[in-house]
Amino acid sequence: MTVLIGQLFTGVSIGAVLLLIALGLALTFGQMGVINMAHGEFIMAGAYTTYVLQQVVTVAGWSLLVALPVAFLVAGTMGVLLEILLIRRLYARPLDTLLVTWGVSLILQQLARDVFGSPNVQTRAPELLTGNIALPGGITVANNRLFILALAGGAVVALTVALRVTPLGRRIRAVVQNRDLAAVSGIATARVDRMTFFIGSGLAGIAGVALTLLGPIGPTMGTNLIIDAFLVVVVGGIGQLKGTVIVAFGLGVLQATGEYLTTLSVAKVMVFVAIVAFLQWRPQGMFTLRTRSLA
Amino acid sequence: MTEQLYGLSIRDLRVSFDGFTAVDGVSLDVAPGDIRFLIGPNGAGKTTLVDAVTGLVKATGSVRFGDRELLGRPVHRISRLGVGRTFQTSTVFEELTVLQNLDIAAGARRSWATLLRRRHGVPDEVAEALEVIGLAGRADQLAGTLAHGQKQWLEIGMLLVQDVRLLLLDEPVAGMSHEERDATGQLLEQVSQDRTVVVIEHDMDFLRRFARTVTVLHAGRVLSEGTVAQVQADPRVQEVYLGHPVDAGSAPTATEA
Amino acid sequence: MTTVARDPATDVDPTPPVEKPAAGPSRHRFRAAAGFALGAALLFAVAPLVLSDFRLSLLAKYLCVAMVAVGIGLAWGRGGMLALGQGVFFGLGGYAMAMHLKLADAGPGNMPDFMMLYGQLDELPLWWRPFASPWFALPATVLLPMAVAFVLGSLVFRRRVRGAYFAILSQALAAAMVILLIGQQGTTGGTNGLTDIQGFFGYDLDDPVNQRMVYFIIAGILLALLALTRHLMQSRYGELLVAVRDGEERVRFLGYDPATVKLVAYVVAAGMAGLAGALFVPAVGIISPALIGIVPSIEFVIGVAVGGRATLLGPVLGAVAVAWARTALSERFPGTWTYLQGLLFVVVVAFLPGGLASLVGLARRRTDGGRRPGPLVRLRRSRVEAG
Numbered sequence: 001m002t003v004l005i006g007q008l009f010t011g012v013s014i015g016a017v018l019l020l021i022a023l024g025l026a027l028t029f030g031q032m033g034v035i036n037m038a039h040g041e042f043i044m045a046g047a048y049t050t051y052v053l054q055q056v057v058t059v060a061g062w063s064l065l066v067a068l069p070v071a072f073l074v075a076g077t078m079g080v081l082l083e084i085l086l087i088r089r090l091y092a093r094p095l096d097t098l099l100v101t102w103g104v105s106l107i108l109q110q111l112a113r114d115v116f117g118s119p120n121v122q123t124r125a126p127e128l129l130t131g132n133i134a135l136p137g138g139i140t141v142a143n144n145r146l147f148i149l150a151l152a153g154g155a156v157v158a159l160t161v162a163l164r165v166t167p168l169g170r171r172i173r174a175v176v177q178n179r180d181l182a183a184v185s186g187i188a189t190a191r192v193d194r195m196t197f198f199i200g201s202g203l204a205g206i207a208g209v210a211l212t213l214l215g216p217i218g219p220t221m222g223t224n225l226i227i228d229a230f231l232v233v234v235v236g237g238i239g240q241l242k243g244t245v246i247v248a249f250g251l252g253v254l255q256a257t258g259e260y261l262t263t264l265s266v267a268k269v270m271v272f273v274a275i276v277a278f279l280q281w282r283p284q285g286m287f288t289l290r291t292r293s294l295a
Numbered sequence: 296m297t298e299q300l301y302g303l304s305i306r307d308l309r310v311s312f313d314g315f316t317a318v319d320g321v322s323l324d325v326a327p328g329d330i331r332f333l334i335g336p337n338g339a340g341k342t343t344l345v346d347a348v349t350g351l352v353k354a355t356g357s358v359r360f361g362d363r364e365l366l367g368r369p370v371h372r373i374s375r376l377g378v379g380r381t382f383q384t385s386t387v388f389e390e391l392t393v394l395q396n397l398d399i400a401a402g403a404r405r406s407w408a409t410l411l412r413r414r415h416g417v418p419d420e421v422a423e424a425l426e427v428i429g430l431a432g433r434a435d436q437l438a439g440t441l442a443h444g445q446k447q448w449l450e451i452g453m454l455l456v457q458d459v460r461l462l463l464l465d466e467p468v469a470g471m472s473h474e475e476r477d478a479t480g481q482l483l484e485q486v487s488q489d490r491t492v493v494v495i496e497h498d499m500d501f502l503r504r505f506a507r508t509v510t511v512l513h514a515g516r517v518l519s520e521g522t523v524a525q526v527q528a529d530p531r532v533q534e535v536y537l538g539h540p541v542d543a544g545s546a547p548t549a550t551e552a
Numbered sequence: 553m554t555t556v557a558r559d560p561a562t563d564v565d566p567t568p569p570v571e572k573p574a575a576g577p578s579r580h581r582f583r584a585a586a587g588f589a590l591g592a593a594l595l596f597a598v599a600p601l602v603l604s605d606f607r608l609s610l611l612a613k614y615l616c617v618a619m620v621a622v623g624i625g626l627a628w629g630r631g632g633m634l635a636l637g638q639g640v641f642f643g644l645g646g647y648a649m650a651m652h653l654k655l656a657d658a659g660p661g662n663m664p665d666f667m668m669l670y671g672q673l674d675e676l677p678l679w680w681r682p683f684a685s686p687w688f689a690l691p692a693t694v695l696l697p698m699a700v701a702f703v704l705g706s707l708v709f710r711r712r713v714r715g716a717y718f719a720i721l722s723q724a725l726a727a728a729m730v731i732l733l734i735g736q737q738g739t740t741g742g743t744n745g746l747t748d749i750q751g752f753f754g755y756d757l758d759d760p761v762n763q764r765m766v767y768f769i770i771a772g773i774l775l776a777l778l779a780l781t782r783h784l785m786q787s788r789y790g791e792l793l794v795a796v797r798d799g800e801e802r803v804r805f806l807g808y809d810p811a812t813v814k815l816v817a818y819v820v821a822a823g824m825a826g827l828a829g830a831l832f833v834p835a836v837g838i839i840s841p842a843l844i845g846i847v848p849s850i851e852f853v854i855g856v857a858v859g860g861r862a863t864l865l866g867p868v869l870g871a872v873a874v875a876w877a878r879t880a881l882s883e884r885f886p887g888t889w890t891y892l893q894g895l896l897f898v899v900v901v902a903f904l905p906g907g908l909a910s911l912v913g914l915a916r917r918r919t920d921g922g923r924r925p926g927p928l929v930r931l932r933r934s935r936v937e938a939g
Contacts, residue, residue: 035716086902094716095634096901099857102850103897110890227727227846230720265735272728276707276721283711349805374807386802388795395791402788403807410789457806 002138007260008253013145015252016152020210021225022232022244023155024203028079029230030238031176031196034087035098039229040222041108042078042201046071046208047217048116051123061126064209071205079201080194088193105222112219120216129213144213151210155203156245162199163241172196176238235275237285247286251275300327301361301377301460303348303491308356310340310347317343318354319515325508330483330492332502335512336535341495342383344512345463349373349380360461375403379459383466385446389439393430393449396438397421400453420456428452428482444475451482462492468501480505511535584782587865588775595771605760612767612835614875615774619828620852621859621871622774622781623821628853629861630785631817632797633714637722638825638852640729641697643844645826647733648696649833650746651680652689657750660684665748672738680739686753690830697826698819705818709811714800723846730845745840752834766834773831774868777824782864784820793817825852854893858900860909870907 025039050067057063082104090097129147132140163169171192174182183189211217232251236243251271258267279285303325310318318340325331333341347354350370358365365373388396394417401420402410417425417434425431428448433441438449447467454462467483468476476498483492483505496502502509502523509526511519519529526532599611620638627633654664655676667673682688704725708718733740741747755762784790796803796810803810833839842848852871859870874896882889900907 029716033716035720086898090902093905095632095719096905098634098636098716098719099850099853099901100898103894103901106890106894106897110887110894113890114887223846227720227724231724234717234720263735265731268731269728272724275724276704279713279717279721280707280711283713351801369809370801370804371807371809374805380805382802386799388798388802390794390798391791396795398788399792399795399803400806402792405788407789410792411784411787413783413787414791453806 003260005137005139007256009139009141009145010260011253011256012249013142013149013252014256015249016145016149017207017210017214018228018232018252019152019245019248020148020155020207021204021229022236022248023152023159023241024200024207025229026233026236026238026241026244027159027172027200027203028197029233030240031172032087032091032193033094033238034091035094035101035230036079036082036087036201037098037102037226038082038105038108038222039101039201039204040224040226041105041112042075042204042222043208043211043225044108044112044217044219044222045075045078046205047123047212047221048112048208049074049205050209050212051116051121051217054123060124061128064126064129067209068206071209072202073205075205075208076198076202079197079204082201083194083197087197088190109219109222116219118219120218122216123212125213148210148213151206155206156241159199159203160241168192168195231271231275233285235278235285237282237287240287243285243287299361299460300489301491302327302329303461303493304357304359305344305348306357306359308344308347308354308358310343310352310354312352317515318347320356321512321515321517323510323517323520325491325493327491328487328489330487330494330505330507332506332509333493333495333512334497334502334509335518338514339512340515341512342465343515345380345465345493345495348463349378371403374457374459377458377460378463379454379457379461380463381447381450381454381465381467383469385443385450387438387441387446387449387453389437391438392435393425393438393441394421394434396449397424397452397456401456401458403457418456420458424452424455427455427485429478444471444479447471447479448482451479451486455486460490462486462490464492464494466495466497468496468498476501588779591778592775595775596768599771600764600767605763608767609763609835610876610879611872612763612770613832614872615767615770616828616832616835617852617855617875618868618871619774619777619831620825621856621867622777622864623824624852624856625859625861625863625867626781626784626793627817627821628856629863629867630790630793630797631814633814633818634716634719634853635722635818635821636719636846636853637724637726637849638821639726639844639846639849640722641701641822641825642829642832642848642852643729643733643839643841644697644700644829645693646829646833646839646844647740647746648683648689648693648826649830650749650839651683652686653749653752653833654746655680655684656753664746666741666744666746667738670738677739693830694823694826697822697829701819701822702815705815706811709814709818712800712811723849726844726846726849730841733841741840743841745838745843746833747838747840749833749837757834757837763835766831770831770835773827777827778864778868784817785864789813789816851893854897854900856907857905858896858907860907862906863909866907866909 021043024042025036028034028036028039049071050064053067053070054060054063057066082101086100086104087097090100125144129144131143133143133146134140163173171182171187172195174185174187175189175192179189182192208217211221228251232244232248235251236245236247254274255267255271258270262270305324306322308318308321309316321340321344333344335341343352346352348358348365350365350368350373354366356366360376360378363376365376365378368376388399391399398414398418398421401418422431425434428451430441430445430449430452433445438446441449451462451464451467468479471479480501483494486492494506506523509521509523510517511526511529511532513535518535519526519532521529600608603611620642624635624638627635658664663673663676667676683692704721708721713721733745734742736742750757752762752766755765757763757766792803792808792813796813800810803813829839829844832843855871855874856867857870858874859868860866878889878893881892904910906913
């Protein structure tokens with residue numbers, strides 16, 4: 001029983017990381033059908049932002065708190081630049097966007113190598129987040145994992161509220177559901193796209209801050225994360241956040257269970273097989289906005 | 296081309312999307328060789344009805360063409376039973392030539408051995424269709440460079456070489472000039488000599504000239520059915536189109552707003 | 553039947569009537585034959601004469617990459633399937649070949665050297681055993697990748713998983729395969745892969761003469777694959793494949809099952825990648841996870857994009873050019889090469905989606921008095937949907 005709950009928590013915390021990474025992706029992919037392979041490098045940018053801030057603000061707790069908004073701004077700005085310079089020219093060619101943003105991600109990785117060096121760097125975690133909490137029943141839970149879980153939860157709540165309540169959020173949802181209709185209703189879709197990209201990329205920055213708590217950071221950290229995040233979005237279905245949330249935790253638990261029963265590598269393959277099997281059942285993902293569509 | 300003519304028989308057809316019922320228990324019969332027009336305000340369920348018949352959306356009830364049940368079969372199987380359609384926006388293969396478009400349409404029953412060989416010359420049925428749709432001089436032109444009306448004819452031509460027995464046309468004359476409409480209407484009359492034709496159309500002038508029978512849909516149900524004159528005289532139709540009952544004979548006259 | 557629909561183009565359509573293509577089928581065929589003869593002359597006579605043994609073995613390696621590119625050109629350029637996981641099939645072919653060669657090196661009844669080294673196993677694992685026979689291993693280099701592609705393809709295409717979804721899935725397959733290979737170090741060689749391959753069916757691979765022979769085999773097979781692909785592209789199937797790329801639903805309404813049409817191109821491309829992987833092993837002497845993962849898989853695509861994704865020769869020339877540039881630059885300026893590669897992706901795909909071939913087409917149109925390029929070369933926006 002203890003083992004079971006322990007594994008469950010491992011799965012949930014893997015899921016929380018997946019969720020943080022995938023959330024921004026779900027937003028941009030859902031809105032524009034655009035695959036942004038440089039999303040992983042925005043995560044990296046958030047992580048390096050934390051690293052740089054720690055050189056300035058030496059108290060780890062404070063630097064982490066400062067890093068959250070700053071990383072959001074840094075990664076968000078990078079996202080907007082990418083949107084303006086390249087992606088908006090390619091809306092009609094989603095597959096080509098994938099390749100173009102892959103090129104951007106290569107450039108950003110090399111940039112990071114040139115600026116920060118190839119070897120991974122380590123940030124200091126705040127005291128508060130280094131220990132464990134012992135729960136009743138002999139289960140111990142790492143503080144940093146709990147923090148990430150809270151951060152992911154906070155991000156989901158904030159995003160949900162923002163999408164439902166704010167005027168921008170309503171516009172974003174309108175564009176997701178029917179871009180043409182939104183445009184003729186007087187919504188400046190180009191500006192909405194830019195804001196979506198800002199928020200989505202900003203969330204990647206937040207994810208980057210969180211990842212500094214789990215291990216060293218390096219120029220290629222984004223590449224390893226991006227595929228998993230995309231799988232979450234693909235399986236979750238686009239246009240609704242709840243699919244992303246459910247699938248992130250679902251895949252996290254599945255992988256933790258698989259790892260426990262077999263090995264990491266077999267677990268990864270199991271997850272892949274499970275995804276292909278799931279898409280047999282629901283090719284559009286778990287949730288989808290259904291409308292009459294032509295061809 | 297004196298094959299058996301078949302009729303279309305729809306019974307209690309229902310289509311819903313997430314709780315919204317787009318087609319709500321439609322029953323109608325189209326006689327073999329008829330040119331049936333489907334009209335109705337936006338949202339009446341016309342296109343969804345055609346989607347259901349061609350297998351694009353799931354539906355309950357029954358759709359029979361000849362003695363074959365269509366519901367429950369995948370799109371390409373329904374097509375092979377001789378049911379063909381066009382879309383509101385023209386969907387020819389713009390990167391291929393007119394000839395290649397028609398050749399592909401003619402080839403669904405080709406074996407892999409044939410598919411894997413090159414095409415030599417122009418198949419008879421393709422040559423014939425090129426004449427009928429008046430594009431013989433443009434066979435080697437890319438379909439993407441055709442004028443709008445020509446694309447629509449190419450679509451109809453593709454249905455002809457496909458040798459469908461039932462044509463479902465979704466707004467075939469939208470955006471066409473007067474001359475093009477006349478030509479299209481005559482094409483439909485010629486085609487219906489050995490085929491059954493169903494047309495979704497808003498253009499009332501076109502309808503009056505070429506419809507043999509008309510079905511009016513409203514809110515997913517059949518509102519009225521009959522000849523053009525009968526339907527025009529139906530007070531319920533006038534109410535739907537104009538919002539209030541009016542004198543018989545004066546409505547519907549314009550395309551809906 | 554009489555013509556009822558008049559052609560109104562004379563009064564509404566300003567485009568001039570298109571002249572019939574000047575080249576008839578026979579002239580096409582002649583030009584193709586001449587092109588193949590030229591290619592064969594370059595590969596079999598010129599290259600071995602002017603290139604050193606070292607350069608020639610590099611070229612052999614590039615030509616293997618070019619084989620993968622030919623398949624991607626078919627699947628992606630003509631079929632609209634952005635296959636981002638071709639490394640998987642390259643790897644399956646490569647590992648199948650390398651397993652056989654390792655077993656042959658070790659001699660009958662012995663285990664490959666790395667298995668002894670890790671010392672976890674007492675005897676050869678069951679799934680290694682059939683690869684001892686060339687009659688199993690050689691067909692497996694092609695059939696194994698084709699089988700995997702068939703299973704994945706039939707599952708996803710039938711459920712209309714396409715566009716970006718398909719691209720991501722194919723990429724995830726590459727990721728999963730690499731993790732699996734690395735995880736099973738005792739039987740796959742792990743991160744190192746299968747290295748230090750000595751012999752090739754009795755010939756010593758260290759001998760330059762035998763390396764030359766491997767090069768000739770590779771060049772010959774590449775030409776054969778080009779001929780096969782050319783035939784596929786010009787057949788009715790090739791036209792149908794383009795139709796599926798541009799209007800999958802429309803093709804369905806014409807009575808075809810687009811899933812089958814796509815599956816054929818995908819499986820053929822996988823077979824080509826497998827063959828390329830198999831030939832890569834004697835040419836380079838190694839196969840490892842680093843050669844088949846996400847990054848190399850997507851790098852296969854860039855050569856295709858640079859050369860011209862929808863053309864026959866574009867992918868080959870693009871792949872060789874990119875691979876050559878990589879070797880030339882990455883040794884001395886590794887950072888510069890990464891920037892350049894990134895820029896290639898951005899500039900070519902965003903601003904020259906037809907690749908360099910579209911420039912050739914433009915130039916030819918200008919000098920040739922307006923003869924249109926092949927319809928498929930002009931790749932307008934690919935209307936492959938995201939969902």
